[in-house]
Amino acid sequence: MKYISKSFFIEGVKVRNLAKNFKTPIYCYSYKKLKENINNFKKNFKSLNPLVCFAVKANANLKLLKEIKKFGLGADVVSLGELTKALKAGINPKKIVFSGVGKTSEELRFAIDKKILLINAESKSEILEIEKIARGKRRSVNIGIRLNPNTDAKTLSQISTGKKQDKFGVSEKYFLELVKYVKNSQFIKLKCISVHIGSQILNHQPFEKMLKVVDGVIKKSNYKFEFIDLGGGMGISYSKRVKNLNYKKYLAAIKKILKKHTAKIIFEPGRSIVGNTAILVSKVIYIKQGSNKNFIILDAAMNDLMRPALYGAKHQILPENKIKTSSKKTYEFVGPICESTDSFLTVKKFQKLNEKDLIIISDVGAYGMSLSSNYNVRLKPAEILIKGRKINIIKKRQKLEDLI
Ligand code: LLP
Numbered sequence: 482m483k484y485i486s487k488s489f490f491i492e493g494v495k496v497r498n499l500a501k502n503f504k505t506p507i508y509c510y511s512y513k514k515l516k517e518n519i520n521n522f523k524k525n526f527k528s529l530n531p532l533v534c535f536a537v538k539a540n541a542n543l544k545l546l547k548e549i550k551k552f553g554l555g556a557d558v559v560s561l562g563e564l565t566k567a568l569k570a571g572i573n574p575k576k577i578v579f580s581g582v583g584k585t586s587e588e589l590r591f592a593i594d595k596k597i598l599l600i601n602a603e604s605k606s607e608i609l610e611i612e613k614i615a616r617g618k619r620r621s622v623n624i625g626i627r628l629n630p631n632t633d634a635k636t637l638s639q640i641s642t643g644k645k646q647d648k649f650g651v652s653e654k655y656f657l658e659l660v661k662y663v664k665n666s667q668f669i670k671l672k673c674i675s676v677h678i679g680s681q682i683l684n685h686q687p688f689e690k691m692l693k694v695v696d697g698v699i700k701k702s703n704y705k706f707e708f709i710d711l712g713g714g715m716g717i718s719y720s721k722r723v724k725n726l727n728y729k730k731y732l733a734a735i736k737k738i739l740k741k742h743t744a745k746i747i748f749e750p751g752r753s754i755v756g757n758t759a760i761l762v763s764k765v766i767y768i769k770q771g772s773n774k775n776f777i778i779l780d781a782a783m784n785d786l787m788r789p790a791l792y793g794a795k796h797q798i799l800p801e802n803k804i805k806t807s808s809k810k811t812y813e814f815v816g817p818i819c820e821s822t823d824s825f826l827t828v829k830k831f832q833k834l835n836e837k838d839l840i841i842i843s844d845v846g847a848y849g850m851s852l853s854s855n856y857n858v859r860l861k862p863a864e865i866l867i868k869g870r871k872i873n874i875i876k877k878r879q880k881l882e883d884l885i
Pocket residue numbers: 536538539557580581640677679680681712713714715749750751752753788792847848852
């Protein structure tokens with residue numbers, strides 16, 4: 482993704498032509514970036530030979546899942562819908578883990594029937610439900626138990642999951658009790674200890690702390706876990722100023738605990754696999770003069786990309802057509818939805834824009850389309866995958882008929 486003589490390109494395709502042919506707003510993905518991310522992830526943890534399960538919640542596009550599967554990744558799913566999609570993408574059930582605090586009986590039955598690798602349970606009630614279903618089917622079911630390590634992920638509070646006040650996982654004390662219970666179960670085989678402390682983590686220290694807690698709990702449980710599932714959470718850089726996660730330090734901390742407890746490591750990365758693979762292309766509908774800034778009113782809105790409205794997340798905005806100009810403006814980029822939070826970003830010294838110009842919203846591959854909605858009865862945008870010069874529509878724009 483770069484400018485070639487002032488026009489923005491994804492691989493070999495000019496974004497302006499995509500906008501002309503497929504209208505805006507539109508999600509455009511780069512296959513090359515996806516491949517790079519997966520290969521880098523694998524390289525970073527090569528010495529562990531881990532099972533990498535892509536967190537489908539980050540992006541559930543079926544065609545993308547099929548591409549991800551081709552690199553040998555498994556899937557981390559959190560609903561019947563995600564599990565169905567992962568299976569439809571051809572992902573081997575033996576590479577699928579099922580997370581989430583509220584799996585229904587229907588979801589558990591389906592997962593058990595499909596013989597997935599692990600159900601990561603998050604409460605005693607859930608374990609009892611799994612046991613009941615397994616007994617009914619005269620089957621033995623493999624599970625993990627998610628530990629809440631009470632570790633601050635030092636990320637946005639809305640996406641932190643590993644502190645004791647969070648709804649996720651079980652406390653150390655409860656974990657140890659559950660291990661005792663499951664040890665004696667005829668129908669449940671405890672295979673895994675799992676953790677996930679949050680998302681968009683850029684500092685390795687929370688991971689180190691989390692691993693220390695896991696180490697202590699394994700020791701106290703006196704149980705041999707076949708898998709240690711460390712979840713996802715690896716952050717990406719949404720702006721040039723932000724430093725990337727130090728994977729070497731994270732790896733070193735993992736190796737340290739593996740010296741004491743040999744186990745197969747599972748990762749559940751979402752954002753680090755798809756976050757920087759996509760842009761959202763949008764057109765300026767109107768420019769409106771405010772009292773101290775100008776509003777750029779876009780045809781993309783919070784229903785297309787929810788992260789800024791929901792978390793105050795900042796996605797860089799770029800002009801599609803770079804021009805050399807000394808005329809710079811302060812702009813607030815907003816959508817047309819009737820909510821004050823329908824605002825993407827305020828930028829100082831942006832090149833002067835005109836109505837009908839195109840802009841690029843960056844790094845929207847993770848939790849972009851997957852969090853989109855039909856709020857205000859707006860149609861969900863199309864998704865396009867670019868491979869070199871090849872253009873593949875991987876999801877058509879919704880039609881009004883789909884909604885009415
Ligand atoms: N595993 C579990 C159990 C999770 O809950 C999550 C994300 C992941 C893996 C993947 O985490 P990642 O590698 O993508 O950080 N919508 C928010 C992020 C929510 C993350 C929820 N859980 C956002 O747009 O920032």
